[in-house]
Amino acid sequence: xxxxxxxxxxxxxxxxxNVTFRCDPISEHNRLYxxxxxxxxxxxxxxxxxNEAQLEKSRLLSDRFSAERPKGSFSxxxxxxxxxxxxxxxxxxxxxxxxxxxxxxxxxxxxxVV
Amino acid sequence: xxxxTQLDSHVSVSEGTPVLLRCNYSSSYSPxxxxxxxxxxKGLQLLLKYTSxxxxxxxxxxxxxxxxxxxxxxxLTKPSAHMSDAAEYFCVHTSGGYQKVTFGTxxxxxxxx
Numbered sequence: 001x002x003x004x005x006x007x008x009x010x011x012x013x014x015x016x017x018n019v020t021f022r023c024d025p026i027s028e029h030n031r032l033y034x035x036x037x038x039x040x041x042x043x044x045x046x047x048x049x050x051n052e053a054q055l056e057k058s059r060l061l062s063d064r065f066s067a068e069r070p071k072g073s074f075s076x077x078x079x080x081x082x083x084x085x086x087x088x089x090x091x092x093x094x095x096x097x098x099x100x101x102x103x104x105x106x107x108x109x110x111x112x113v114v
Numbered sequence: 115x116x117x118x119t120q121l122d123s124h125v126s127v128s129e130g131t132p133v134l135l136r137c138n139y140s141s142s143y144s145p146x147x148x149x150x151x152x153x154x155x156k157g158l159q160l161l162l163k164y165t166s167x168x169x170x171x172x173x174x175x176x177x178x179x180x181x182x183x184x185x186x187x188x189x190l191t192k193p194s195a196h197m198s199d200a201a202e203y204f205c206v207h208t209s210g211g212y213q214k215v216t217f218g219t220x221x222x223x224x225x226x227x
Contacts, residue, residue, distance in 0.1 A: 003157070004157070035217075040219070040220075041219055041220070042204050042206075042217030042218050042219050042220050043158070043204075043217045044217070045214045045215060045216075048214070056214060058214070091157075091158070093158075101146055101147075101148040101163065101206045101207070101208040101215045102148060102160060102163050104160070105150075105157040105158035105159075106157050107155070107156060107157040108157065
């Protein structure tokens with residue numbers, strides 16, 4: 001499969017624990033995006049990378065969230081000291097230049113904080 | 115500021131009848147508009163996009179959308195619904211070269227046999 005892949009697909013964690021998600025974009029895509037989607041809502045932008053540079057961060061991305069894309073390929077999203085409000089689907093998307101709106105999405109990581 | 119409004123949270127149609135999913139946008143700049151579909155347990159899939167070329171945009175699976183600047187609308191249509199069209203549809207807006215996108219709240223399409 002040469003699409004965007006995310007790992008894990010599901011994660012259940014206890015409140016206060018740290019979690020890390022991984023996204024592997026389509027191989028030649030230089031842009032990578034993270035979104036969060038809660039039940040009944042559309043995805044909300046979190047952050048965006050062009051190659052290894054993090055160029056934009058949403059106000060939604062609190063200090064407990066950090067994202068990296070160390071070599072301009074895969075990316076990780078870490079949430080520290082998880083809270084129940086962090087429960088959501090975390091989506092990754094990638095694109096080769098062009099508009100962010102036309103990016104290709106992965107299937108997401110569903111996080112449940114108990 | 116940019117925003118997008120999907121007017122219906124749920125739409126129900128009979129198989130073989132037309133589909134209309136409504137989307138209105140507001141933006142200070144020339145918008146780029148997209149429609150995505152999300153099937154259960156699957157990733158978001160791009161259906162079609164408008165980027166200031168032809169106002170009538172054709173997408174995959176027989177869907178199309180028309181950009182109407184005077185009405186600030188970008189409604190998604192399909193002449194004849196198929197059972198496999200049952201999914202959630204998102205209207206998406208970007209403005210200028212901005213890399214942030216705004217998703218609508220989604221419209222769940224139910225197709226009745």
